[in-house]
Amino acid sequence: xxxxTRDSLPNLSELTPSSKAIAWExxxxxxxxxxxxxxLRRVIANAGIPLRTAQRWVANYKKSGLxxxxxxxxxxxxxxxxxNAEVKKLIEGLALQKPAMTKATIHRRVKDWxxxxxxxxxxxxxxxxxxxxxxxxxMTLAHEGTKAYKQxxxxxxxxxxxxxxxxWQADHTLLDIWIKDEKEQPVRPWLTVIMDDYSRAIAGYxxxxxxxxxxxxxxxxxxxxWRKNNxxxxxxxxxxxxxxxxxxxxxxxxxxxVCLDLKIRLIFSAIGEPRGRGKxxxxxxxxxxxxxxxxxxxxxPGHKSPSPVLxxxxxxxxxxxxxxxxxxxxxSQTSEAPGKRWNDxxxxxxxxxxxxxxxxxxxxxxxxxxxxxxxxxxxGLRYTDPLLANYIGEDVSIRYDPRDLxxxxxxxxxxxxxxxxxxxxxxxxVSLKEIQTARNQRRKQLKQQIKDRVSIVDALMGNKxxxxxxxxxxxxxxxxxxxxxxxKRYYND
Numbered sequence: 001x002x003x004x005t006r007d008s009l010p011n012l013s014e015l016t017p018s019s020k021a022i023a024w025e026x027x028x029x030x031x032x033x034x035x036x037x038x039x040l041r042r043v044i045a046n047a048g049i050p051l052r053t054a055q056r057w058v059a060n061y062k063k064s065g066l067x068x069x070x071x072x073x074x075x076x077x078x079x080x081x082x083x084n085a086e087v088k089k090l091i092e093g094l095a096l097q098k099p100a101m102t103k104a105t106i107h108r109r110v111k112d113w114x115x116x117x118x119x120x121x122x123x124x125x126x127x128x129x130x131x132x133x134x135x136x137x138x139m140t141l142a143h144e145g146t147k148a149y150k151q152x153x154x155x156x157x158x159x160x161x162x163x164x165x166x167x168w169q170a171d172h173t174l175l176d177i178w179i180k181d182e183k184e185q186p187v188r189p190w191l192t193v194i195m196d197d198y199s200r201a202i203a204g205y206x207x208x209x210x211x212x213x214x215x216x217x218x219x220x221x222x223x224x225x226w227r228k229n230n231x232x233x234x235x236x237x238x239x240x241x242x243x244x245x246x247x248x249x250x251x252x253x254x255x256x257x258v259c260l261d262l263k264i265r266l267i268f269s270a271i272g273e274p275r276g277r278g279k280x281x282x283x284x285x286x287x288x289x290x291x292x293x294x295x296x297x298x299x300x301p302g303h304k305s306p307s308p309v310l311x312x313x314x315x316x317x318x319x320x321x322x323x324x325x326x327x328x329x330x331x332s333q334t335s336e337a338p339g340k341r342w343n344d345x346x347x348x349x350x351x352x353x354x355x356x357x358x359x360x361x362x363x364x365x366x367x368x369x370x371x372x373x374x375x376x377x378x379x380g381l382r383y384t385d386p387l388l389a390n391y392i393g394e395d396v397s398i399r400y401d402p403r404d405l406x407x408x409x410x411x412x413x414x415x416x417x418x419x420x421x422x423x424x425x426x427x428x429x430v431s432l433k434e435i436q437t438a439r440n441q442r443r444k445q446l447k448q449q450i451k452d453r454v455s456i457v458d459a460l461m462g463n464k465x466x467x468x469x470x471x472x473x474x475x476x477x478x479x480x481x482x483x484x485x486x487x488k489r490y491y492n493d
Contacts, residue, residue, distance in 0.1 A: 010404035022128075023069040028056055030069075040349065048105035048346060053124070069106035083122055088130055091122075095131045096142040110353055133485065154312040160306050164342045165237045165349055169196035169245035170220065173284045178308040179315050180296040181209055186308045189315065191287070192216040194224040196235065196281045199342035200331050202283070202323055203235045217244050218255050219401065222361040225262075225352065232324050235342055237349025241265045258360045262352060291322040359409050370395050376410070376420060383408055391417070408458055 018206045029049065032038040044054045060068030101109075107127040114121035122130075141149040150288045161167040161290050179347040181187045187209050194204040194217075204224025206216045227236050242264050244255075284340060292298045295318060296309035310318070327339030334341055352358060369376050371391045375384035377396060393414060399409040410417040 021072040022064075023066050025111045027061070027066060028068040030054070030057060030061065033058065048108045050100055059190070063487065065486045081124060086121055090132060091127055091130045095134055098139065098143055098145045103131060107129065108419045137349045159411070161196075161198035162194055164198050164201075164344075164347050165239045166243045167243060168203060168224065168239040169197060169280050170217045170242065171280045171284075172216070174302050175292060176288050176298060176303055177295060177310075178299055179312060179313070181310045184311075186305065191284075191313070191319075192220045193280060193285060194220045195282065196338075196342055197279065198238075199336075199338045200279060200283070200334060201327055201342040202236045202340035203237075203239075205319070205323070207312070207319065209312075214255055218258075218361040219363070219403070221255065221258075222358045222401070225358060226355065227351070230320070230324070232326065233235075234250075235319075235327070236350055238262050239264055241267060243267045255361070258358065259358075261357060268368060287319075287322070288327070290319065296343065301332065305323075343381075356409075359399055359416065362401050362409065365400070367397050368395040368397055376408075378408060379405065381405065381422045381424065383422050385410070385418045387418045388420065 021076045027034075027410060033040050033043045040058065041051065043049065057069055062068075087110060091106060093107060094101060104124070107122075107124045110127060128149070137149060170192065172190055173191050175191050178188055190208050190210065190212055191204040192208070192212065193202055194272055195201070196203055202221070206223070208216055208222040210216070221242070225238055228234070242255075242259060244266070250348055256266060258264075284390065288300070293300075296313075297306055299305050328337050330337050331341075331373040336344070365378075369378060371388050371394050373392060375382050375388060376396070376398070377383075378400075394412060396417065397411045397414075399411065405422065407419050407421050410420050416489040
């Protein structure tokens with residue numbers, strides 16, 4: 001580039017961010033020469049920069065400082081320079097090679113190829129401009145690999161959702177509280193949450209004593225998609241994207257089927273890379289600080305485990321009550337209440353045609369059940385439906401929601417048959433935990449009754465509990481029979 005094509009160099013304050021980046025890149029190349037007086041030829045040997053170009057950079061730096069190293073504006077700027085298509089492909093291909101080459105090296109190789117091919121070589125600035133037009137995501141993927149690309153350019157984590165139900169996140173946490181299980185033993189429960197990324201509202205949740213799995217996520221997702229019984233909790237619908245953790249091929253099969261059917265884009269986080277968890281982790285901290293800290297059995301990290309007071313159903317009720325308050329409280333980051341933000345501007349969620357579409361998210365028992373004349377026995381309860389009369393003696397499979405055993409789904413030969421109702425539970429909602437707790441309490445009561453009655457017998461009998469001793473004549477020690485004296489024999493002489 002001749003001096004006649006240049007305008008005067010700008011001041012540093014006049015530089016654009018891209019011009020500053022260019023100036024800084026050039027300064028880093030020249031730094032050993034400028035600061036440590038290393039010969040310029042040695043400095044540029046590895047950079048692949050022509051000596052005359054480097055000398056001009058040094059002169060401009062000494063004259064105008066860092067601003068002198070920027071790409072100066074040409075008088076012919078604005079006129080589009082036509083670059084040979086093959087040359088452009090060559091530049092892009094070299095720029096995407098690993099390990100990454102400097103722009104000066106790319107320019108030198110392109111120049112050599114053009115000279116040998118009889119093509120006018122492009123200038124350094126032209127090569128630089130073509131490289132800058134390459135998608136940064138493509139450059140990161142080519143030079144740094146898939147992991148770096150995901151951390152930097154994963155669309156899910158670079159952008160916030162712009163509307164309700166655009167992105168739902170699922171995650172688990174071990175709650176800082178001790179409660180009593182169905183056997184009244186102390187245990188820390190796990191909480192699975194489905195959060196709407198846009199509003200921070202909670203669409204569904206599941207509390208369990210078991211370690212996190214995709215089944216817990218599935219049950220929370222079912223609750224999140226369908227309408228709630230509580231009118232104050234109106235978050236529902238089919239999300240566009242579901243981002244979840246702990247999604248192994250085996251346990252996530254049910255979720256994958258439902259997501260395919262409902263056209264949900266399912267994304268599993270890579271093991272050891274829990275990215276994009278800030279919003280949902282913040283909610284977990286809120287639960288610990290504003291809910292659990294006020295309940296008996298609360299035990300933050302580093303504190304001694306207290307004796308549990310609450311049972312599963314009591315904790316579940318407290319959490320749902322807290323959730324209603326959370327949805328009505330202004331969020332510090334959005335400056336809106338999550339429930340209001342989700343329902344802003346009269347948002348209408350997309351819902352599945354029926355609950356049957358969500359049945360794959362339910363738990364499936366391992367063993368089949370045989371239809372009897374009085375219906376189907378499950379968990380000690382009897383379930384009936386008029387349609388079952390046509391299948392007496394047939395084996396069927398069962399899917400159920402452990403939070404509501406009022407009804408179960410019956411499948412015959414892998415096809416949905418009907419929804420069977422338990423007549424004894426038809427007027428209420430009873431969970432599996434409640435049934436197990438009631439059974440354990442009944443068993444405990446019976447054991448206590450047995451213990452009480454045995455203690456009454458012991459008290460009445462007193463010392464008579466032991467039988468009086470019967471006296472016997474002492475047994476004579478066994479003696480051997482007296483030996484007969486040996487016969488003396490006399491012999492006649």
